[in-house]
Amino acid sequence: PAPRTVLLTGAAGGLGTLMRDLLPAYGYELRLLDLRPIEDEPDAIVADLADREAVREAVRGVDAIIHLAGISLEAPFEKILKANIEGTYHLYEAAREEGVGRVVFASSNHAVGYTPRPQGDDPLIPVDTPRRPDTFYGLSKCFGEDLAQLYWDKHGLETVSVRIGSCFPEPTSVRMLSVWMSPADGARLFHAALTAENVGHTVVHGSSANTRLWWDLTSARALGYDPQDDSEPYAGKLIAEQGELDPDDPAHARLGGHFVTDPPIWPY
Ligand code: NAI
Numbered sequence: 189p190a191p192r193t194v195l196l197t198g199a200a201g202g203l204g205t206l207m208r209d210l211l212p213a214y215g216y217e218l219r220l221l222d223l224r225p226i227e228d229e230p231d232a233i234v235a236d237l238a239d240r241e242a243v244r245e246a247v248r249g250v251d252a253i254i255h256l257a258g259i260s261l262e263a264p265f266e267k268i269l270k271a272n273i274e275g276t277y278h279l280y281e282a283a284r285e286e287g288v289g290r291v292v293f294a295s296s297n298h299a300v301g302y303t304p305r306p307q308g309d310d311p312l313i314p315v316d317t318p319r320r321p322d323t324f325y326g327l328s329k330c331f332g333e334d335l336a337q338l339y340w341d342k343h344g345l346e347t348v349s350v351r352i353g354s355c356f357p358e359p360t361s362v363r364m365l366s367v368w369m370s371p372a373d374g375a376r377l378f379h380a381a382l383t384a385e386n387v388g389h390t391v392v393h394g395s396s397a398n399t400r401l402w403w404d405l406t407s408a409r410a411l412g413y414d415p416q417d418d419s420e421p422y423a424g425k426l427i428a429e430q431g432e433l434d435p436d437d438p439a440h441a442r443l444g445g446h447f448v449t450d451p452p453i454w455p456y
């Protein structure tokens with residue numbers, strides 16, 4: 189049966205806030221969890237993924253989990269380790285123990301951020317492109333995807349890992365014209381990921397059907413995802429303001445954009 193009760197971790201964050209607005213229209217009852225309290229949501233669970241008991245209690249009785257909680261940008265390794273690596277492990281252990289059947293995992297383009305972006309007639313980046321994380325943050329998403337594969341192979345717990353491009357109300361950079369996922373398409377993709385049958389562990393790219401797309405959406409469409417949006421209407425203004433991407437600039441040559449070239453955050 190289609191999932192009805194869904195735990196949304198990271199519910200106070202940017203994407204969580206967008207999804208709190210959009211997902212109930214698909215018939216889901218959301219249970220919310222975040223480190224931070226959420227205004228006007230007194231029932232939201234305020235908990236750290238480090239707290240295994242709280243996490244186990246939070247997953248008890250839900251049909252599925254959308255896992256957005258974690259550090260969403262580059263940070264010192266110790267912080268990434270705690271929130272994204274150990275935190276995601278705690279969530280999967282809780283899901284296994286409580287018999288939750290499906291997780292939708294917010295992976296990221298930064299798991300493969302060093303992949304050169306296609307130029308000219310180059311083919312779109314396939315979903316099985318080799319891992320090339322551009323940060324410890326991206327590396328934690330590689331870990332999450334591998335954890336998902338392990339829990340499918342060993343425990344039969346299904347996951348759709350969504351390598352999200354940039355999900356914000358509007359694209360705000362020329363790079364985002366290629367990787368933007370409109371919030372409405374994000375909700376469509378999460379709904380497809382929750383309801384498609386027999387996903388095992390499936391990795392998909394998460395973006396709208398952008399004219400300037402860099403990656404292949406075939407595996408996402410195979411779940412039933414039918415993106416309705418395209419960033420192109422924003423292109424004129426953004427390119428006028430920021431100029432076209434210079435392929436010789438290392439910050440523009442690869443999928444991960446400036447995550448590739450930003451100075452490392454110390455202490456390493
Ligand atoms: P965000 O930083 O706005 O939200 C993340 C939320 O997770 C925050 O509310 C934070 O309080 C919570 N959180 C952090 N550590 C926690 C912990 N230990 N326990 C409980 N909650 C914790 O990030 P955003 O943009 O909403 O992204 C959501 C997820 O999607 C993240 O996992 C991010 O890596 C991923 N993602 C987002 C993209 C985007 O375009 N927004 C692109 C690619 C991936």
Ligand code: 15L
Pocket residue numbers: 260261296297298352353354355444
């Ligand atoms: C991500 O993984 C981040 O969580 C998000 O804040 C954006 O930076 C996005 O990637 C991006 O690549 O634009």
